[in-house]
Structure formats: C-alpha cells, structure tokens
Amino acid sequence: MECGALAAMAASSWQVAALLAVALCVLPALPAARAARAFFIFGDSLVDNGNNNYLLTSARADSWPYGIDTPDHRATGRFSNGKNVVDLISEQIGSVPVLPYLSPELDGENLLVGANFASAGIGILNDTGIQFANIIRISKQLTYFEQYKHRLAKLYGPERAARVVGGALTLITLGGNDFVNNYYLVPYSARSREFSLPDYIKYILSEYKQVLRRIHGLGARRILVTGVGPIGCVPAELAMHSLDGSCDPELQRASEAYNPQMEAMLNELNAEVGAGNGNGAVFVAVNTRRSHDDFIADPKAYGFVTATEACCGQGRFNGIGICTMVSSLCANRDEYVFWDAFHPTERANRLIAQNYLSGSTDYISPMNLSTIIHLDRHLHD
Numbered sequence: 498m499e500c501g502a503l504a505a506m507a508a509s510s511w512q513v514a515a516l517l518a519v520a521l522c523v524l525p526a527l528p529a530a531r532a533a534r535a536f537f538i539f540g541d542s543l544v545d546n547g548n549n550n551y552l553l554t555s556a557r558a559d560s561w562p563y564g565i566d567t568p569d570h571r572a573t574g575r576f577s578n579g580k581n582v583v584d585l586i587s588e589q590i591g592s593v594p595v596l597p598y599l600s601p602e603l604d605g606e607n608l609l610v611g612a613n614f615a616s617a618g619i620g621i622l623n624d625t626g627i628q629f630a631n632i633i634r635i636s637k638q639l640t641y642f643e644q645y646k647h648r649l650a651k652l653y654g655p656e657r658a659a660r661v662v663g664g665a666l667t668l669i670t671l672g673g674n675d676f677v678n679n680y681y682l683v684p685y686s687a688r689s690r691e692f693s694l695p696d697y698i699k700y701i702l703s704e705y706k707q708v709l710r711r712i713h714g715l716g717a718r719r720i721l722v723t724g725v726g727p728i729g730c731v732p733a734e735l736a737m738h739s740l741d742g743s744c745d746p747e748l749q750r751a752s753e754a755y756n757p758q759m760e761a762m763l764n765e766l767n768a769e770v771g772a773g774n775g776n777g778a779v780f781v782a783v784n785t786r787r788s789h790d791d792f793i794a795d796p797k798a799y800g801f802v803t804a805t806e807a808c809c810g811q812g813r814f815n816g817i818g819i820c821t822m823v824s825s826l827c828a829n830r831d832e833y834v835f836w837d838a839f840h841p842t843e844r845a846n847r848l849i850a851q852n853y854l855s856g857s858t859d860y861i862s863p864m865n866l867s868t869i870i871h872l873d874r875h876l877h878d
C-alpha cells in the first residue's frame with residue numbers, strides 16, 4: 498500500500514523516479530519471497546551432514562573417497578559419495594543444504610535455513626553406539642535445538658523465531674542403530690538377553706514416543722519420521738551372514754515388525770496432539786524400507802547393476818570394515834544402491850527422496866511431501 502502510493506506520487510512528477518520507486522519497493526520484498534522454509538534434522542548417519550567432524554569419534558565420513566562425487570570431490574562428513582537424502586529434500590523445498598549444528602558457519606542468516614543436529618552412530622537408546630564414544634545422543638540433539646531457538650530469538654525476535662520453527666519441516670531418522678549397533682551387534686548382547694525382540698521393539702518405541710513428544714513440545718509442527726530400512730540386506734550384514742546375497746532373515750524380521758508399530762505409535766501421537774497447523778497430521782511416517790525393497794527386488798529396473806555389493810569397502814560384498822582411501826572403490830557410483838557397507842549412494846538417495854515427494858501412502862503416510870508443501874505454503878515467509 499505505502500509502496501503503491503509512493504510510486505503513484507513519483508509518477509505524477511517524474512517517470513524515471515517512479516520506476517525507481519517501484520524497484521525500491523519491490524526489492525525489500527524479494528528476500529522474503531525467496532526465503533525457503535526452515536528445515537530441522539535429527540537422527541543418525543543416514544542424515545548427518547557433518548556434525549561428527551567436530552567430535553572425537555570413529556563414526557565419521559570426513560575423508561576421501563567420501564564425497565567423491567561432490568563438485569569439489571571433498572568429503573563433508575556425509576555418509577555418501579555425494580548428497581544424502583536430506584540434501585535432496587532441501588532441494589525439493591527450494592532451499593540450500595542445511596548446515597550441521599556444530600559448524601561455525603551456522604550463524605546469522607544461515608540460522609533461518611534451519612539446522613542439522615544428526616550424529617552418526619546414535620540410536621533411540623543411550624547405550625546404542627557406545628563403541629563410537631563421543632557422539633551426540635538424541636537427548637543432546639534436542640538440547641541443542643533449544644539452544645538454537647534461543648539464538649534465533651535473540652537475533653530475530655521471539656515472534657519471528659516462533660514462526661520459523663512452527664512453519665518448518667522437521668525430519669528424524671532413528672532406530673536402525675538400535676538393532677544393528679545394539680541388539681544384534683554381538684551374539685548374546687546385553688539388550689538381547691534383557692528383552693525378546695517383540696519386547697525390545699515395544700521398549701524402544703515407548704522411548705521414541707517421548708523423544709517425538711519433546712520435539713513437538715519445542716514447536717515443530719510437521720515432522721517426518723522414517724522407519725527402519727532393510728537392515729538385513731546391507732552389505733555389512735551380507736558379509737557376515739549371507740552366502741548368496743540373500744538378506745539376513747532375523748534382521749529383516751526386526752524391521753518388518755518395527756515399522757508398522759512405529760506407524761501405529763505416530764497415529765497415537767497425532768490423535769494426542771491434534772492437527773498441528775490446522776491442516777493435517779503433525780507426524781508423517783516414511784517407509785524407507787519400502788523404497789529400498791524395490792531396489793533390492795529388481796535393481797535393474799532402477800538402473801542399478803547391484804543391490805548387494807557396496808561401492809566402497811573390502812572383502813565379501815565389499816561389506817567388511819569401513820570405506821577408506823585403501824578400500825576397493827567402484828568406477829560408477831550410479832550403478833550401486835549402496836555406497837559403503839551401510840549407506841546408500843547419492844543416486845539411490847535421489848530415488849528415495851522422490852518417493853518422499855510423490856510416493857503413494859505405501860511410501861509415506863498419511864500424505865506425501867508435495868501434499869505437505871501445498872498445505873503449508875502460507876506458513877513460512
């Protein structure tokens with residue numbers, strides 16, 4: 498309104514000035530129009546963008562050949578040859594990659610993009626990943642989120658900060674390590690002696706529910722929660738348990754039992770918290786296992802040469818130990834589902850992210866990301 502009046506006034510006296518005034522009026526609006534939705538990420542190595550680079554831990558991906566397919570071929574801390582799934586979701590919501598919370602660059606305007614709190618090796622339980630020593634467990638990630646909110650409010654005021662957080666997209670990936678790096682880490686692990694598998698699943702989901710309640714309590718209103726992938730089919734497990742490349746049935750049974758119960762737990766939470774922004778479910782279940790199962794069942798249909806062999810590693814299925822500069826490395830990463838013994842290649846991540854965006858409810862439920870983007874289009878500035 499003010500801008501229009503100013504432009505009209507100028508037009509009556511001097512046309513060039515009018516054009517200038519219009520330009521000046523349009524300019525301040527531009528950054529707001531372009532500002533993408535903030536994105537918050539919690540979880541483990543599947544979504545860690547480099548927090549562990551700043552920690553004393555063996556769970557890290559900060560040396561070659563990690564990152565070999567990035568523009569400058571440098572390792573970033575992502576467990577991939579290039580982008581991971583959250584980078585690709587940032588692309589989908591029209592944003593730039595989210596910085597790790599521990600990065601010194603995460604300050605000022607960069608805070609508006611969001612923050613990535615994920616740390617490789619962690620799980621729902623505090624005793625998951627103890628072998629990796631110094632990693633950011635989930636309760637600490639939430640404490641960092643509180644810290645982030647204070648910093649944001651200090652810089653931009655409490656109202657804007659609340660709008661950024663309430664209008665944000667949040668994603669959390671947890672649970673895989675509670676099986677692979679805890680219950681099934683060694684035969685007769687402490688947790689497997691304590692719990693039968695069904696009781697263990699109930700236990701970790703009851704803990705997970707509290708974590709998710711806390712994230713909601715901190716203001717997040719659209720939260721993607723990923724299930725556990727095909728943990729019995731990753732090259733690391735094939736190397737240990739499989740003769741012919743068929744998946745480990747026990748681990749597969751674990752994720753098969755876990756995923757529907759996780760979805761049921763999210764439904765309970767949705768009933769508890771109500772519709773977040775007045776437009777649909779707060780918690781959205783992502784079935785990454787389903788995407789992966791597609792690749793494993795028919796790799797060629799998706800342009801992959803193998804879904805059993807890792808690109809970077811050593812030994813059987815290239816799945817033994819970690820990916821380092823002396824590992825055997827495949828020539829064409831795009832032909833592999835798995836980059837290392839546990840993590841997908843950028844190309845696999847891209848196909849998985851596509852299912853987030855436009856998959857049916859078999860992949861993401863009760864709605865996909867394009868529906869979410871449409872519903873939430875007025876929430877963020």
Ligand SMILES: *[C@@H]1O[C@H](CO)[C@@H](O)[C@H](O)[C@H]1NC(C)=O
Pocket residue numbers: 622623636704
């Ligand atoms: C994990 O540790 C944190 C911090 O010490 C604690 O608050 C939390 O209750 C613990 N969680 C479980 C499941 O024991």
Ligand SMILES: *[C@@H]1O[C@H](CO)[C@@H](O)[C@H](O)[C@H]1NC(C)=O
Pocket residue numbers: 854855856857858863864865867868
């Ligand atoms: C998912 O996204 C696509 C593309 O936006 C849409 O046409 C479709 O209806 C959605 N599917 C479901 C099940 O929501």
